[in-house]
Amino acid sequence: MVLVFSASDKGGTGRSVTSCNMAYWLSMDGQKVAYLDFDFGSPTAGGTFEISRIDRGAPGGGGLHEYLLGGNGSAARVSVRSETDRVELSRSRHPSGRLVLFPGDRSGSEFTVLDAGMVRRCASLFASCEQEFDVTFVDLSAGRSIALALALQATMEPQLSDVISRWLIFHRWTRQHIVAGHGLVHGDHGLLQTGAQSGHDPNKLRNSVRYVRTAVPELNEAAGLRPAQAAWLQRQNDTLNRAAIRNEMGSTVVLGQTPVEPVLQCREQVILDIDVSARIANEETVDAFRHLAVRLMNRAVWEELE
Numbered sequence: 001m002v003l004v005f006s007a008s009d010k011g012g013t014g015r016s017v018t019s020c021n022m023a024y025w026l027s028m029d030g031q032k033v034a035y036l037d038f039d040f041g042s043p044t045a046g047g048t049f050e051i052s053r054i055d056r057g058a059p060g061g062g063g064l065h066e067y068l069l070g071g072n073g074s075a076a077r078v079s080v081r082s083e084t085d086r087v088e089l090s091r092s093r094h095p096s097g098r099l100v101l102f103p104g105d106r107s108g109s110e111f112t113v114l115d116a117g118m119v120r121r122c123a124s125l126f127a128s129c130e131q132e133f134d135v136t137f138v139d140l141s142a143g144r145s146i147a148l149a150l151a152l153q154a155t156m157e158p159q160l161s162d163v164i165s166r167w168l169i170f171h172r173w174t175r176q177h178i179v180a181g182h183g184l185v186h187g188d189h190g191l192l193q194t195g196a197q198s199g200h201d202p203n204k205l206r207n208s209v210r211y212v213r214t215a216v217p218e219l220n221e222a223a224g225l226r227p228a229q230a231a232w233l234q235r236q237n238d239t240l241n242r243a244a245i246r247n248e249m250g251s252t253v254v255l256g257q258t259p260v261e262p263v264l265q266c267r268e269q270v271i272l273d274i275d276v277s278a279r280i281a282n283e284e285t286v287d288a289f290r291h292l293a294v295r296l297m298n299r300a301v302w303e304e305l306e
């Protein structure tokens with residue numbers, strides 16, 4: 001089983017929407033996929049999967065926030081295809097694929113303290129997901145949150161010693177996002193420092209990190225840009241590529257990127273084949289999500305740095 005931690009330094013990077021789409025496409029490849037909404041202050045996965053009952057988290061408690069605090073013995077879970085309002089999503093399935101959402105709580109909030117009970121409950125949740133699923137996504141809050149520290153401490157618990165953890169750092173393709181992404185991994189109180197304090201091997205942890213560049217614009221004149229705009233953007237793109245290399249986020253550690261998608265600019269959702277065949281969503285966007293999903297599960301992509 002693979003545990004995938006989706007993280008970003010900034011908010012609004014596309015972390016949740018991209019992770020939901022990757023989870024969907026993995027389930028379409030026949031994988032059993034769990035999606036844990038660890039963005040406790042703002043759980044959005046229910047909305048993205050179009051499950052109106054839990055569109056902002058589980059309404060009456062029972063979600064992950066309450067589970068981690070010890071309020072309920074098990075976390076609420078929802079079969080996405082059984083409960084989505086979107087008929088086409090409920091019907092598009094692979095016979096052996098599954099997609100199960102563990103929602104946050106509508107009344108939840110960011111944790112401000114972390115205790116041993118939370119770490120124990122989190123580890124036991126990850127361990128039970130490892131028994132049942134091929135891939136488990138954990139959508140963490142933006143920034144250097146308690147959720148991040150919780151994930152790092154839980155994965156050091158003995159029952160998870162054989163589990164493969166992968167860290168995806170999502171960022172937009174801008175100067176500030178590149179610097180922020182670097183800071184989240186390498187900076188003070190970042191992933192590597194917090195991980196080392198939790199007992200992780202720093203090299204192993206660094207090798208389990210890959211970056212996802214989101215909503216990267218097309219830079220050529222065919223995309224409707226004026227020549228001066230295209231030339232300026234091309235120069236900026238070169239500058240950004242150099243900045244990415246300087247910030248240890250060059251192409252060898254990039255899992256992939258997504259293009260700017262008009263549908264996602266106005267609506268957080270899973271993009272289905274039917275959205276492409278209706279010519280509403282771009283084929284390149286679905287290709288990008290599928291490519292990310294394939295590379296996520298490809299051991300060679302993750303082992304080439306070791």
Ligand SMILES: Nc1ncnc2c1ncn2[C@@H]1O[C@H](COP(=O)(O)OP(=O)(O)OP(=O)(O)O)[C@@H](O)[C@H]1O
Pocket residue numbers: 008010011012013014015016017018039042044141142170214215216258259260261262263264265266267268269
């Ligand atoms: N490839 C894309 N093209 C255009 N818009 C996108 C793309 N990916 C995501 N978005 C949009 O960007 C916004 C932010 O995305 P999302 O909510 O997934 O980010 P996030 O990093 O999870 O944010 P938060 O920190 O608030 O949880 C959403 O409106 C989403 O639909």
Ligand SMILES: [Mg+2]
Pocket residue numbers: 015016017039044
């Ligand atoms: Mg989010």
